[in-house]
Amino acid sequence: MDMRDFVVRFAGEGGQGVVTSAEGLAQVSTQVGYHALTFATFPSQILGGPTWTQVRICVDPVFSPGDDVDVLVAFNQEAYDTHKDEVRENGVVIFNADEFDLQGDPRALGLPVDELARSTGNNRAANMVIIGALAHLVDMPQNYLDEFVTKRFSRGRAGDDEIIRSNIMAIGLGREHMAASGFSLGSLEDPVMPDYAQLMLKGNEALALGALAGGLEFYVGYPISPATTILLYMERNLVGEGKFAYQVSSEIESITALLGAGFAGKKAMTATAGPGFSLMSEGIGLGWIAEIPVVIVDVQRGGPATGLPTKTEQSDLMACMFPAHGDVRIPIIAVGSVEECFYGAIKAFNWSERYQGPVVLMTEMALAERAQNIPKPDLSKVQVQGRQVYQGTNGYRRYAGHELSPMPIPGNPGAYVANGSEHDDMGDTTHLPERHVQMTERRFGKLKLLEEDDYEVDKPEESIVLMTWGGSKGPALEAYNQLKEQGVPVGWRYTMFLNPLPPKLLEELKQKELVIVPELNYQGQFASILRSQGVKAEAITQYTGLPFKVRHLVEEVTRMTESRLKETVGV
Amino acid sequence: MSKKNAEYDFKWCPGCGDFGVRRALEFSMVDRLEETGLPMENNVVIAGIGCSGNLVHLLEGPQPYGFHGIHGRSLPIAMGVKMARPELNVVVVAGDGDFLSIGAEHIGPQASRNLNVCAVIMDNGVYGLTKGQSSPTTALGVITSSTPFGKLESEINPLELYLTLGVSFIASGFSSQPRPLASLITQGMEHPGFSIVHVQSPCTAYNDTYESLKGNAKKGIQPALWSIPDEHDPGDRAAAHELLQQGGIPLGVIYQDSDRLSLDQQVEKTWAKAGAKSVQELMGAFEF
Ligand SMILES: Cc1ncc(C[n+]2csc(CCOP(=O)(O)OP(=O)(O)O)c2C)c(N)n1
Ligand code: SF4
Ligand SMILES: [Mg+2]
Numbered sequence: 001m002d003m004r005d006f007v008v009r010f011a012g013e014g015g016q017g018v019v020t021s022a023e024g025l026a027q028v029s030t031q032v033g034y035h036a037l038t039f040a041t042f043p044s045q046i047l048g049g050p051t052w053t054q055v056r057i058c059v060d061p062v063f064s065p066g067d068d069v070d071v072l073v074a075f076n077q078e079a080y081d082t083h084k085d086e087v088r089e090n091g092v093v094i095f096n097a098d099e100f101d102l103q104g105d106p107r108a109l110g111l112p113v114d115e116l117a118r119s120t121g122n123n124r125a126a127n128m129v130i131i132g133a134l135a136h137l138v139d140m141p142q143n144y145l146d147e148f149v150t151k152r153f154s155r156g157r158a159g160d161d162e163i164i165r166s167n168i169m170a171i172g173l174g175r176e177h178m179a180a181s182g183f184s185l186g187s188l189e190d191p192v193m194p195d196y197a198q199l200m201l202k203g204n205e206a207l208a209l210g211a212l213a214g215g216l217e218f219y220v221g222y223p224i225s226p227a228t229t230i231l232l233y234m235e236r237n238l239v240g241e242g243k244f245a246y247q248v249s250s251e252i253e254s255i256t257a258l259l260g261a262g263f264a265g266k267k268a269m270t271a272t273a274g275p276g277f278s279l280m281s282e283g284i285g286l287g288w289i290a291e292i293p294v295v296i297v298d299v300q301r302g303g304p305a306t307g308l309p310t311k312t313e314q315s316d317l318m319a320c321m322f323p324a325h326g327d328v329r330i331p332i333i334a335v336g337s338v339e340e341c342f343y344g345a346i347k348a349f350n351w352s353e354r355y356q357g358p359v360v361l362m363t364e365m366a367l368a369e370r371a372q373n374i375p376k377p378d379l380s381k382v383q384v385q386g387r388q389v390y391q392g393t394n395g396y397r398r399y400a401g402h403e404l405s406p407m408p409i410p411g412n413p414g415a416y417v418a419n420g421s422e423h424d425d426m427g428d429t430t431h432l433p434e435r436h437v438q439m440t441e442r443r444f445g446k447l448k449l450l451e452e453d454d455y456e457v458d459k460p461e462e463s464i465v466l467m468t469w470g471g472s473k474g475p476a477l478e479a480y481n482q483l484k485e486q487g488v489p490v491g492w493r494y495t496m497f498l499n500p501l502p503p504k505l506l507e508e509l510k511q512k513e514l515v516i517v518p519e520l521n522y523q524g525q526f527a528s529i530l531r532s533q534g535v536k537a538e539a540i541t542q543y544t545g546l547p548f549k550v551r552h553l554v555e556e557v558t559r560m561t562e563s564r565l566k567e568t569v570g571v
Numbered sequence: 572m573s574k575k576n577a578e579y580d581f582k583w584c585p586g587c588g589d590f591g592v593r594r595a596l597e598f599s600m601v602d603r604l605e606e607t608g609l610p611m612e613n614n615v616v617i618a619g620i621g622c623s624g625n626l627v628h629l630l631e632g633p634q635p636y637g638f639h640g641i642h643g644r645s646l647p648i649a650m651g652v653k654m655a656r657p658e659l660n661v662v663v664v665a666g667d668g669d670f671l672s673i674g675a676e677h678i679g680p681q682a683s684r685n686l687n688v689c690a691v692i693m694d695n696g697v698y699g700l701t702k703g704q705s706s707p708t709t710a711l712g713v714i715t716s717s718t719p720f721g722k723l724e725s726e727i728n729p730l731e732l733y734l735t736l737g738v739s740f741i742a743s744g745f746s747s748q749p750r751p752l753a754s755l756i757t758q759g760m761e762h763p764g765f766s767i768v769h770v771q772s773p774c775t776a777y778n779d780t781y782e783s784l785k786g787n788a789k790k791g792i793q794p795a796l797w798s799i800p801d802e803h804d805p806g807d808r809a810a811a812h813e814l815l816q817q818g819g820i821p822l823g824v825i826y827q828d829s830d831r832l833s834l835d836q837q838v839e840k841t842w843a844k845a846g847a848k849s850v851q852e853l854m855g856a857f858e859f
Contacts, residue, residue: 027859030859031859197858198858198859199854199857199858199859200857200859201857205857209850209853209854209857212850212853213850217655218651218654218655220651236845237847237848237853239841239842239845239846239847240842240845240847241842241847243847244654244655244838246654248647248650248680249676249677249680250676252644252647252676253647253650253677253680256640256641256644256647256648256651257647257648257650257651257654258651259638259640259648259651260617260638260647260648260649260650260651260652260653260655261651261652261654261655262651263638263648263651263652264615264651264652264655264656264659265655265656266655266656268651268655282641283641283644286640286641290638290640373859376854376858377854379850379851394612394634408636410612410613410615410636410652410656410659411610411612411613411656411658411659412612413610413612414612415611415612415634415635415636415637416636416637417627417628417636417637417638417639418637418638418639418640419637419638419639420639420640420641421639424576424578424579426576427637427639428576428578428579428628429579429580429581429625429628429639430578430579430580431580432578432580435578
C-alpha cells in the first residue's frame with residue numbers, strides 16, 4: 001500500500017533519547033526531500049519526567065502534527081501505557097526491550113536498542129537502530145539513510161569514518177530486526193526534492209530570525225516558558241555596535257525599558273507569555289498614548305495566572321487586543337505556521353514603525369516548539385520599514401493634528417515630552433476636552449495605516465466560511481482540504497492580521513451566512529471580536545491544552561454546515 | 572499654565588520645594604551645555620508621576636527631551652533610553668512615593684547594574700499629587716489623610732537604603748539651596764554609574780517641613796539639616812555608613828565609588844568577545 005505520510009510518536013523519560021531520535025528521523029527525511037514537522041511536549045519537572053515528541057513525515061508540505069499515530073516508540077512501560085491507545089488500528093509499537101518487557105500486544109516489537117548499539121561499538125547509535133527499524137516499516141530506501149549518515153558525520157575529524165560505519169551498521173541492525181518481525185505499514189511514496197534551499201527550525205527560532213531581519217536592535221526580556229528561547233537566542237546573537245539584549249528583573253521592567261529604547265530611536269522587542277503579558281498592561285497603554293513603536297511577542301500557553309506553562313492555548317486574544325485601560329485597541333499579528341513566525345515578526349516591526357505604537361505579535365506554545373522545514377527566506381525580497389524621523393529644527397509640535405507625524409530622536413533638534421498623560425501638541429499635560437478628542441481620534445485614526453490587502457481565500461462564492469486564526473491554521477487547513485474533497489459547501493479565509501483585519505476581507509465576511517472559527521479557548525474570543533464587527537461568526541472551541549485534531553474539525557464543520565443548510569431550507 | 576505653554580494646566584503651590592529643584596536642574600543642564608558644547612537635546616529627563624514629576628513640563632529656557640511615563644517606572648524607562656543610546660545624558664526626576672514605594676523594586680537592580688543615569692528624588696514625606704497620603708518617608712505615628720489615627724509603619728531612611736543596595740553615588744540636598752544642589756546634580760550626572768541625589772523638597776500644602784529642616788532658634792527647634800564636613804571621604808563606605816547613623820539629615824556627597832564599570836561600559840567591554848553575525852549567517856545554522 002502506498003502512503004503519503006506517516007506519524008511516529010516517541011515517548012519516554014526525559015534524557016532517554018526521545019528528542020534526539022525524533023530530530024534524527026526528521027533530519028533524515030527532510031534531507032532526502034520529504035517534509036517533516038515535529039511536535040514536542042515537555043514534562044513540568046526539570047530532570048526526567050514523562051515526555052513525548054511526535055514526528056510527521058510527508059510527501060507534501062505538512063501543516064499539523066497528525067491525528068493518528070502510526071508507530072509508537074515506547075522507551076519505558078509508562079510511555080507504553082500512556083500512549084498505546086493513540087496508536088491507530090494496524091499500527092505498530094516498538095519498545096525498548098532493554099528497558100522493559102511487553103507481553104500480549106500483537107502490534108508490539110521489542111528491540112534491544114542499547115544492546116544492538118553496543119554491538120556496533122558505538123553506544124550513542126541507539127537512535128539509529130530505531131530509525132533503521134522505522135525505515136523498514138515504511139520501506140524507505142537504505143541509500144537515503146546511508147547518505148544522511150555520511151553527510152551528517154563528515155565533519156573533517158579523525159573519528160568520522162568510524163562513526164559513519166557504526167551508525168550505518170546500527171541502521172542495518174534495526175532494519176533486520178524489523179524485517180524478521182514481519183511488520184510493515186506499506187510503502188512511503190518517493191519524495192519530491194524541493195528545488196529551493198530550506199531551513200529546519202522551530203517557531204521561536206524563525207520568529208527570532210524574523211525579528212533580526214526586521215531590524216531589531218534592542219531586546220529585553222524575563223524568562224518564561226515558552227518564550228525563554230527567544231531571550232536566550234537574542235542574548236547570543238543580538239550583539240555588536242548599537243545592539244543590546246539583556247535579561248531584566250521583571251516584565252514591568254521589560255515593557256518600560258522597551259518604551260525607553262523605542263523613544264530613543266531603536267527598534268525594540270520583548271517576548272513573554274500570559275503572566276508576563278498581564279504585568280505589561282499599563283506599559284502597553286503608555287506606548288499607545290505616547291506613540292512609541294515597540295513589538296511585544298506573546299507566546300501563549302494555557303490558563304490564567306500560572307495556568308498551564310507547558311501546554312498550548314489561544315486564550316490571550318482579548319488580553320492582547322485590549323490590554324490596557326482607557327480606550328485602546330492594539331494592532332495584532334497572529335502567526336499560524338513556522339514560516340509565518342519569520343514573516344510575521346518582520347511585519348510586526350514594519351507596523352510598529354508605520355503607525356508609531358505598540359504591536360502585539362501572537363504565537364503559541366505549539367508553534368514555538370514545533371520544528372519544521374520551510375523554504376529559506378530570501379532576504380533580498382524582505383521589505384523593512386524604518387523610522388520616520390523628524391529632520392527639522394526646534395519648536396516642532398510632535399503631536400499636532402490627526403495624522404501621524406515624524407518622530408524626533410533624542411540628541412537631535414525637535415525636543416518634546418513623550419507623555420503618558422493626555423497632552424497637547426508639544427507633549428505637555430492638558431485636560432482640555434478638545435485635546436482629548438483630538439488625541440483619541442489621532443490614535444485610533446493611525447490604525448488605518450495598517451490596513452493590508454492580501455489574505456488567503458479559497459472558494460470565495462461559498463456562503464459558509466471556515467476561518468481560524470493563529471496556530472490552529474494547520475489542523476484547520478487540513479480539515480478544509482478534506483471537506484473540499486468531500487464536497488462540503490464551505491469556503492476558506494485566513495489572515496495573520498487580526499487587528500486591523502484587511503478591510504476587504506472584513507467586507508466579504510460580513511456578507512456570509514456563517515463564519516466558523518476554530519480556536520483553542522473557552523469563550524470563542526476571535527468569533528466574538530468578529531461578531532462585534534458585524535460578522536455572523538460561531539466558534540469551535542477546545543481547551544485541553546492540546547492542538548485540534550483534524551478529524552474533530554472535519555466532523556464539527558460538517559455538522560455546523562449541515563444544520564445551517566437545513567435551517568436555510570426550512571425558511 | 573507655564574510661560575512657554577498656555578495649555579499646560581498644572582501649577583505647584585506657592586512655596587513648594589520643587590521650584591528650587593527645577594532651578595537646580597536647569598543650572599546643571601545649562602552648565603553641562605556650556606562645558607561640553609553638547610546641545611540641550613542631548614539631555615533626556617524621565618519623570619515619575621507626582622507633583623515632582625511635573626517638573627519636566629515646567630523647565631524654562633532651552634528644552635531637553637522628556638519622557639513622562641507611568642507611576643513608579645521612571646528607572647526602567649531611563650534604562651531603556653540609556654542602553655539604547657549611551658551617549659545621552661539621562662536624568663530621572665521623581666517623588667518619594669514614586670521612587671521608594673511603587674517603584675522601589677527597580678532601585679536594587681539598577682544599583683547592581685550600575686546604570687549610568689542620575690536620579691533626582693524630591694522627598695516631601697507625602698503623596699502630594701493625590702492630596703496628602705502617607706509615603707515611605709512619613710514618620711511612624713504621623714496623621715495624614717490616609718492615616719487618620721497615625722501612620723502604622725516606620726519610615727525608611729532612603730540614604731541608608733541606597734547605600735545598602737550598592738548605589739555607587741549618593742548625595743543629599745535641599746531644595747532651598749539651588750546652587751549647592753545644582754553642584755550635587757552635576758557631580759551625579761558626571762559620575763560614571765548610578766547616582767541618586769536625594770532632595771528634601773517640602774510640600775507646603777500637606778507636609779510643611781521647612782521649620783524642622785532649617786530649625787527655629789526662637790522656638791528652640793534644632794535644624795535637622797547639617798552639612799557634611801570637608802574631612803568626610805565619600806570613597807569610604809564605612810565612613811558613609813557612620814555618617815548616616817548620626818541622626819538628622821546630612822547635606823553633601825555621602826558616598827561615591829568611581830571604580831565600578833557602568834552597565835553600558837560592561838556591554839561595550841563584552842562586545843569585544845562577541846562576534847556579531849549577519850541574519851544570512853544566522854540562517855545558515857538551520858540550513859540543510
Ligand atoms: C499605578 C498608579 N497608581 C496610583 C497612581 C496615583 N498617584 C499619582 S501620583 C501618586 C503619588 C505621588 O507621590 P510622590 O511620588 O511622592 O510625588 P509628589 O506628588 O509627592 O511629588 C499616586 C499614588 C497612579 N498615577 N498610578
Ligand atoms: S501639593 Fe505639595 S508637592 Fe504638590 S505642588 Fe503643592 S506643595 Fe508642591
Ligand atoms: Mg512625595
